[in-house]
Amino acid sequence: MIEMRELRKDFTVRVKAGRLRRAKRTVSAVDGVSLSIGRGEMVGYIGPNGAGKSTTLKMLTGVLTPSSGDVSVCGLAPVPQRTRLALRIGVVFGQRSQLWWDLPLRESFRLLRHIYRVPAAEHAARLRRCRSLLDLDAFLDTPVRQLSLGQRMRGELTAALLHGPEVLFLDEPTIGLDVVSKQAVRSFLAELGSSGDVTLVLTTHDLADIERLCERLVVIDHGRVVHDGSIEALHARYGSRRSIVADLAEPLPDGFELPGTTLAGVTANGHRVTFVLESSTAGAAVAGLVAAVDVRDLSLLEPDIEDVVARLYSATGAP
Amino acid sequence: MGELRAYAALGAAQVRSATAYRTSFVVELFANMGATVFDVLAVLVLFRATPALGGFSLAEAMLITGLSAAGFTLADFAVGNVDHLKSLVRAGTLDAVLVRPLGALPQLLLMDLPIRKALRVVFGFAVLGLAVAANDIDWTPARVLLLVVAPVAAAVFFGSIFVSSASLAFWWVDSGEVGAAFTYGGRDFTSYPMSVFGGWFRGLFAYALGFAFVAYQPALALLGVPDPLGLPAWSGFLSPLVALGAAAFAAGVWRAGIRHYRSTGS
Numbered sequence: 001m002i003e004m005r006e007l008r009k010d011f012t013v014r015v016k017a018g019r020l021r022r023a024k025r026t027v028s029a030v031d032g033v034s035l036s037i038g039r040g041e042m043v044g045y046i047g048p049n050g051a052g053k054s055t056t057l058k059m060l061t062g063v064l065t066p067s068s069g070d071v072s073v074c075g076l077a078p079v080p081q082r083t084r085l086a087l088r089i090g091v092v093f094g095q096r097s098q099l100w101w102d103l104p105l106r107e108s109f110r111l112l113r114h115i116y117r118v119p120a121a122e123h124a125a126r127l128r129r130c131r132s133l134l135d136l137d138a139f140l141d142t143p144v145r146q147l148s149l150g151q152r153m154r155g156e157l158t159a160a161l162l163h164g165p166e167v168l169f170l171d172e173p174t175i176g177l178d179v180v181s182k183q184a185v186r187s188f189l190a191e192l193g194s195s196g197d198v199t200l201v202l203t204t205h206d207l208a209d210i211e212r213l214c215e216r217l218v219v220i221d222h223g224r225v226v227h228d229g230s231i232e233a234l235h236a237r238y239g240s241r242r243s244i245v246a247d248l249a250e251p252l253p254d255g256f257e258l259p260g261t262t263l264a265g266v267t268a269n270g271h272r273v274t275f276v277l278e279s280s281t282a283g284a285a286v287a288g289l290v291a292a293v294d295v296r297d298l299s300l301l302e303p304d305i306e307d308v309v310a311r312l313y314s315a316t317g318a319p
Numbered sequence: 320m321g322e323l324r325a326y327a328a329l330g331a332a333q334v335r336s337a338t339a340y341r342t343s344f345v346v347e348l349f350a351n352m353g354a355t356v357f358d359v360l361a362v363l364v365l366f367r368a369t370p371a372l373g374g375f376s377l378a379e380a381m382l383i384t385g386l387s388a389a390g391f392t393l394a395d396f397a398v399g400n401v402d403h404l405k406s407l408v409r410a411g412t413l414d415a416v417l418v419r420p421l422g423a424l425p426q427l428l429l430m431d432l433p434i435r436k437a438l439r440v441v442f443g444f445a446v447l448g449l450a451v452a453a454n455d456i457d458w459t460p461a462r463v464l465l466l467v468v469a470p471v472a473a474a475v476f477f478g479s480i481f482v483s484s485a486s487l488a489f490w491w492v493d494s495g496e497v498g499a500a501f502t503y504g505g506r507d508f509t510s511y512p513m514s515v516f517g518g519w520f521r522g523l524f525a526y527a528l529g530f531a532f533v534a535y536q537p538a539l540a541l542l543g544v545p546d547p548l549g550l551p552a553w554s555g556f557l558s559p560l561v562a563l564g565a566a567a568f569a570a571g572v573w574r575a576g577i578r579h580y581r582s583t584g585s
Contacts, residue, residue: 064581
């Protein structure tokens with residue numbers, strides 16, 4: 001569905017060098033990215049600010065011309081065949097609206113039917129589905145400028161899907177949304193992806209989006225792919241482990257060791273301890289702990305993807 | 320076919336958006352016409368000071384002004400708002416236009432069609448009509464055709480300037496009002512007989528850049544008056560060709576600009 005080979009985008013920036021002189025400097029926003037994404041895949045594309053996520057998406061959608069490398073989406077070259085490609089993809093830019101500011105949401109949808117030349121029956125069927133899944137009915141006749149961000153984002157998602165795209169690109173679709181709206185957007189996308197017909201590429205800073213939606217995770221930093229695989233593979237690769245947090249009746253005795261774990265933290269005057277599981281199973285570690293000290297409360301923490309990704313970003317470091 | 324209907328729907332949506340705020344729409348409709356009225360008054364005022372301008376009578380000069388005004392108001396209405404491009408480039412909102420299955424330029428123009436400037440076009444053509452009536456023109460089929468084609472050619476010419484100067488924003492985000500020197504400056508320049516300008520200034524703008532063919536040469540051809548600057552009588556009929564040349568140039572600049580578009584960081 002999507003092929004990228006050695007894709008690059010360079011920008012020239014002028015930096016001040018002295019009072020009047022400006023020096024030219026070339027910055028690679030995307031620095032040789034090769035990826036292949038198949039039909040029906042749901043791919044999370046993440047990276048720190050300025051990593052090149054949006055730039056990649058804009059090259060895939062025909063907005064930006066690549067500096068070098070090959071790219072094809074749905075078998076088309078995005079920039080030369082921009083309008084043909086546009087009929088087959090849907091795009092949601094979290095920070096740009098596709099809707100008509102002064103017109104009711106319903107009008108925007110009607111216009112998009114003309115723009116994408118969608119047969120009326122197909123259009124009506126898709127709109128009906130989005131209306132029920134995204135609860136649009138309450139604000140369908142409200143001008144877009146009066147919608148809340150969450151309502152508008154639901155409108156944007158609908159707008160991107162009314163022509164039945166084969167690939168859906170989402171650039172930070174949950175940015176700025178409250179928890180409820182985020183949930184609504186995520187479950188809608190999960191439902192959409194479960195059919196297996198739509199390929200979905202999503203950039204985000206909210207890793208909960210990825211955990212909920214994407215089997216495949218591509219991490220990009222400084223314009224290069226630093227990880228491509230499942231979330232589990234990312235945990236395995238960066239050695240993220242589960243941990244046990246226990247509240248104790250008495251402070252932990254000095255020099256206490258729990259076999260197969262390492263002590264990662266002691267807080268609350270020694271009453272709360274965290275053990276990271278190394279070679280031990282969770283069961284064995286809990287049994288060992290309960291046998292040795294008086295445990296009041298206990299919880300098992302799954303590895304936190306935020307931590308892994310934060311470590312990944314800092315490991316690849318600044319150039 | 321489907322594409323045309325899509326463009327029509329875009330234009331209709333713009334009309335509905337513009338009329339969403341009804342009072343301000345009517346006020347601006349008339350305020351906008353006022354601006355063009357003053358342009359024409361400026362020419363009339365000049366003739367209060369002098370009975371002839373560059374060898375032309377008031378009626379003859381008004382024909383030049385009328386052709387220029389009709390062409391400019393039409394271009395300004397259809398294409399003038401393309402200068403909003405610089406804010407779209409600055410904010411990166413051109414992205415939304417580029418992901419739709421339609422040409423970027425027609426979309427921009429239709430989504431930003433200044434309905435509020437509609438009365439200006441009526442006024443521009445009214446000036447042209449009055450000027451034609453005020454002159455004693457020896458009508459031939461060729462002159463009738465020229466009268467129809469010349470304002471359209473003038474509009475294409477001005478439109479090309481609007482598009483080319485707006486495209487500067489692709490390379491130079493702070494292009495500011497540089498374009499206005501050529502668009503509004505061009506309109507003022509073409510409102511007068513070329514014979515009032517002098518030297519290299521006239522050579523550059525009138526002939527090298529083609530502004531003489533917008534209103535001045537067609538007006539001479541309509542009037543059957545020999546050109547005091549020596550160009551042959553048929554040169555007035557070149558105005559559509561000059562306009563097409565300008566349009567081709569504008570299309571090239573626009574395409575190069577789109578390829579050079581950088582969008583913004585997010």
